[in-house]
Amino acid sequence: MNALPDPFAGAPDEALLVAYANGDGQAARYLTARLLPRILAQATRMLGNQTEAEDVAQDAMMRLWKIAPDWRQGEAQVSTWVYRVVSNLCTDRLRKRRGGVTLDQVAEPLDATPSVTAQIQTQARMTALSDALAQLPERQAQAVSLRHLEGLANPQIAQIMDISVRSVESLIARGKRALTELMAGRKAELGYDDDEPE
Amino acid sequence: MTMTNPNENMLDDLFAQARATAPAPSDDLMARVLADADAMLPCQPAAVAPQMGLWARLLDMIGGWPSVSGLAAATVAGVWVGVAPPSTVEDLTATMIGDEVSISLFSADLMLGAGALNDG
Numbered sequence: 194m195n196a197l198p199d200p201f202a203g204a205p206d207e208a209l210l211v212a213y214a215n216g217d218g219q220a221a222r223y224l225t226a227r228l229l230p231r232i233l234a235q236a237t238r239m240l241g242n243q244t245e246a247e248d249v250a251q252d253a254m255m256r257l258w259k260i261a262p263d264w265r266q267g268e269a270q271v272s273t274w275v276y277r278v279v280s281n282l283c284t285d286r287l288r289k290r291r292g293g294v295t296l297d298q299v300a301e302p303l304d305a306t307p308s309v310t311a312q313i314q315t316q317a318r319m320t321a322l323s324d325a326l327a328q329l330p331e332r333q334a335q336a337v338s339l340r341h342l343e344g345l346a347n348p349q350i351a352q353i354m355d356i357s358v359r360s361v362e363s364l365i366a367r368g369k370r371a372l373t374e375l376m377a378g379r380k381a382e383l384g385y386d387d388d389e390p391e
Numbered sequence: 392m393t394m395t396n397p398n399e400n401m402l403d404d405l406f407a408q409a410r411a412t413a414p415a416p417s418d419d420l421m422a423r424v425l426a427d428a429d430a431m432l433p434c435q436p437a438a439v440a441p442q443m444g445l446w447a448r449l450l451d452m453i454g455g456w457p458s459v460s461g462l463a464a465a466t467v468a469g470v471w472v473g474v475a476p477p478s479t480v481e482d483l484t485a486t487m488i489g490d491e492v493s494i495s496l497f498s499a500d501l502m503l504g505a506g507a508l509n510d511g
């Protein structure tokens with residue numbers, strides 16, 4: 194697909210979605226190429242689990258195809274809608290995870306080379322962060338992840354969450370404070386004691 | 392006043408590591424998503440009008456039942472004018488045609504013919 198010139202180059206996501214709604218299958222391919230990497234990244238960062246993130250990404254795209262014929266042009270940006278849907282799908286998953294078994298069971302490698310060990314430690318840290326997010330109230334988890342995992346600005350987060358910027362600031366502050374407390378007890382386990390002695 | 396909290400530093404480091412995580416979609420995931428898109432591709436609406444019967448088409452041609460009621464009223468009015476024409480219509484007919492012409496449905500010839508048959 195990349196070898197061919199993009200017939201939708203420069204067109205906004207919304208134009209592709211409308212083209213798809215009008216029966217243009219090619220538009221779906223180009224829209225998927227644009228959106229799927231970002232959707233998968235958002236889901237992976239929030240969930241810390243590749244398989245779950247892929248399921249969420251597929252589900253989010255499915256919802257996009259479904260809403261295409263009813264998409265009201267000019268009312269919302271596709272990217273804003275996608276952030277909201279992925280965020281909601283992820284918090285749904287985190288809620289189910291809450292109270293369940295945490296995902297600490299990272300398999301020990303047979304040959305623990307330094308790079309593999311580092312990779313495992315990174316995975317353990319991401320899983321721990323995701324598990325801690327699961328302990329937060331959902332709106333806090335969403336606000337914190339959009340701010341600190343996606344790097345979005347507060348006004349954009351306000352739009353995605355459909356709340357005021359002041360509320361976003363409050364959610365982020367409370368969420369981050371709670372996360373700090375939740376993670377404090379896992380410093381040694383996650384390999385932070387040596388790096389940053391108190 | 393800003394104090395450096397080691398726990399906050401750890402959290403910031405975790406956030407940074409998470410932001411650096413950007414897995415590329417696998418071919419399998421891409422295929423699944425595109426299969427969904429194909430399956431849900433909105434079709435062009437098939438414009439197949441239901442076949443109408445003769446009466447329905449005639450009715451449709453003249454404008455439906457409201458037109459039929461209008462036609463019926465006009466027909467009744469026409470018959471009534473024929474049976475008992477108002478004086479203005481009679482005057483107008485005389486002016487246009489010149490003479491009144493009456494045609495008996497039961498002509499004398501016909502009556503005679505019928506009588507001849509009876510006699511014979």
